[in-house]
Amino acid sequence: MDIPFVKLHGLKNSYIFVDLFQFQLEEEMLAPLAIDIADRNTGIGSDGLILIHPSETCDVGMRIFNLDGSEAMNCGNGLRCVAKYAFENNLVDADTFTIQTKAGQVEAQVHGTRKHVHEVTVDMGAPILQRELIPMLGEEGQQVADEAFDAGEEQLRVTAVSMGNPHAVFFVDNIDNAPLYTAGPVITNDSRFPEGVNVEFIEMVSEKEMHFRVWERGSGVTQACGTGACAAVVAAILNKKSPYGEEVTVHLSGGDLFIRWEKDGSVWMRGAAEKTVSGTFHWEHGA
Numbered sequence: 001m002d003i004p005f006v007k008l009h010g011l012k013n014s015y016i017f018v019d020l021f022q023f024q025l026e027e028e029m030l031a032p033l034a035i036d037i038a039d040r041n042t043g044i045g046s047d048g049l050i051l052i053h054p055s056e057t058c059d060v061g062m063r064i065f066n067l068d069g070s071e072a073m074n075c076g077n078g079l080r081c082v083a084k085y086a087f088e089n090n091l092v093d094a095d096t097f098t099i100q101t102k103a104g105q106v107e108a109q110v111h112g113t114r115k116h117v118h119e120v121t122v123d124m125g126a127p128i129l130q131r132e133l134i135p136m137l138g139e140e141g142q143q144v145a146d147e148a149f150d151a152g153e154e155q156l157r158v159t160a161v162s163m164g165n166p167h168a169v170f171f172v173d174n175i176d177n178a179p180l181y182t183a184g185p186v187i188t189n190d191s192r193f194p195e196g197v198n199v200e201f202i203e204m205v206s207e208k209e210m211h212f213r214v215w216e217r218g219s220g221v222t223q224a225c226g227t228g229a230c231a232a233v234v235a236a237i238l239n240k241k242s243p244y245g246e247e248v249t250v251h252l253s254g255g256d257l258f259i260r261w262e263k264d265g266s267v268w269m270r271g272a273a274e275k276t277v278s279g280t281f282h283w284e285h286g287a
């Protein structure tokens with residue numbers, strides 16, 4: 001079958017987008033399609049697949065699938081790309097609109113014109129901090145902030161935050177020495193996280209600036225992770241390394257995101273979204 005797609009990225013965290021307003025896919029196709037279309041050798045190449053779909057509760061809907069075909073509940077960089085695509089393709093009437101995710105709904109505001117949106121601000125809603133809702137094993141009802149967490153030879157300290165998807169945040173003295181490739185793949189599958197976890201390493205530059213690296217659940221090391229950047233700033237504030245209510249600059253491998261967490265309120269994410277290419281993917285389903 002020939003599948004129309006658009007490739008977009010948020011700070012080089014790229015996804016292949018299929019617009020279900022125009023093209024239909026069967027549910028059982030989605031995971032194998034994500035694996036095939038994201039393959040850098042035999043597919044288009046990306047960090048996963050994102051579906052833009054009609055929604056009964058919001059202006060548009062988004063579903064995201066990782067490289068390994070697993071479906072995630074949320075995707076920050078993907079949301080900015082969905083917002084850009086929806087506005088530029090007249091799927092929405094105004095420059096501010098709602099997007100349905102499996103984690104709930106968010107509100108996006110695009111910056112730019114119908115011809116070209118260059119930046120998007122998203123109200124990501126409130127973080128989820130109760131251990132059992134991350135989910136992470138251990139005493140229920142508690143937050144997980146600066147808790148001892150040994151992984152292999154690494155003696156680390158974890159702060160766990162969900163943005164609809166789970167994140168384990170670790171503060172290190174030097175981001176270049178972070179055990180991203182050694183501890184990342186171990187922690188992402190650690191049994192203390194029954195649904196797996198996205199793994200972030202953070203080096204604080206100042207209270208309003210940090211370096212960020214990520215091993216993503218289901219995709220491995222990516223150039224950026226929007227929900228991860230949100231989780232990192234929440235973790236910094238919980239650990240009194242950053243202030244509530246002020247924009248923190250997060251330096252990811254692929255570029256900068258600007259994140260603020262309003263006390264007792266939402267996490268706001270602002271950053272770029274760019275289109276790379278559109279075309280048709282010829283897919284022999286089941287081949």
Ligand SMILES: N[C@H](CCC[C@H](N)C(=O)O)C(=O)O
Nearest residue numbers: 072075076077165225226227
């Ligand atoms: N890259 C995405 C996160 C994907 C999350 C996915 N790896 C999972 O939660 O399983 C972002 O910009 O938020």
